[in-house]
Amino acid sequence: DIVLTQSPALAVSLGQRATISCRASQSVSISRYNLMHWYQQKPGQQPKLLIYRASNLASGIPARFSGSGSGTDFTLTINPVQADDIATYYCQQSRESPPWTFGGGTKLELK
Amino acid sequence: EVQLVESGGGLVQPGRSMKLSCAASGFTFNNYDMAWVCQAPKKGLEWVATISYDGSSTYYRDSVKGRFTISRDNAKSTLYLQMDSLRSEDTATYYCARNKLSFFDYWGQGVMVTVSS
Numbered sequence: 001d002i003v004l005t006q007s008p009a010l011a012v013s014l015g016q017r018a019t020i021s022c023r024a025s026q027s028v029s030i031s032r033y034n035l036m037h038w039y040q041q042k043p044g045q046q047p048k049l050l051i052y053r054a055s056n057l058a059s060g061i062p063a064r065f066s067g068s069g070s071g072t073d074f075t076l077t078i079n080p081v082q083a084d085d086i087a088t089y090y091c092q093q094s095r096e097s098p099p100w101t102f103g104g105g106t107k108l109e110l111k
Numbered sequence: 112e113v114q115l116v117e118s119g120g121g122l123v124q125p126g127r128s129m130k131l132s133c134a135a136s137g138f139t140f141n142n143y144d145m146a147w148v149c150q151a152p153k154k155g156l157e158w159v160a161t162i163s164y165d166g167s168s169t170y171y172r173d174s175v176k177g178r179f180t181i182s183r184d185n186a187k188s189t190l191y192l193q194m195d196s197l198r199s200e201d202t203a204t205y206y207c208a209r210n211k212l213s214f215f216d217y218w219g220q221g222v223m224v225t226v227s228s
Contacts, residue, residue, distance in 0.1 A: 035213055037213070037214040037215075039156075039215075041156075045220075046206055046218040046219060046220050046221055047148075047156065047206070047215070047218050048218070049214060049215065049216050049217075052214045052216070053213075053214075058216065090155065090156055092156075092214065092215070094212075094213030094214060097170075097213065098158070098161065098170040098171070098172070099158055099170075099172050099173075100146075100158040100161070100213075100215075101158065102155055102156040102157065102158070103155070104155045105155045105156070
């Protein structure tokens with residue numbers, strides 16, 4: 001199974017840039033497709049899709065969210081961070097599935 | 112508007128069974144694969160099972176193979192998860208999710224399953 005590794009937490013100031021990383025144990029890219037996706041989960045709520053296939057913004061997601069990366073290293077960027085963005089962020093791969101695997105999550109906190 | 116509404120959770124003793132349901136609306140249910148994803152208390156997300164749009168193919172994580180069964184009724188736009196031989200480590204919130212291509216684009220609000228004596 002492909003293992004996805006995320007830092008447990010990241011502290012950021014409002015109005016600044018947040019960069020959340022996700023590293024895969026093997027490449028999750030096939031040809032021009034980068035099969036990494038990002039979700040946001042606020043306390044007590046269900047996850048919400050933010051970014052699909054590494055860099056595509058999901059419907060209704062603000063443009064301050066962006067994604068990049070290929071191969072084994074991927075990044076979710078939030079710029080500028082707003083108070084409503086305080087949440088836990090998960091990456092998920094679909095290069096080898098099943099199983100579809102998730103990273104352990106990065107909790108975005110305020111400095 | 113896409114809506115996924117789970118039901119059927121609660122407290123169950125180890126070794127017993129429980130069946131979860133997920134009522135879907137706002138989209139053509141039989142055009143999409145569907146999935147269950149769980150989240151143990153204070154833990155991360157774990158994919159549990161996926162079923163193809165027509166029910167012909169099913170996939171499970173290793174820890175639930177032989178114990179859980181995913182199914183669907185396209186006429187009722189409803190997804191199910193039959194959970195047998197439940198263990199304490201199955202305690203989690205279970206989310207129903209639309210499995211679009213390779214990602215999960217809509218999620219239900221989740222239903223809590225507690226396995227305890």
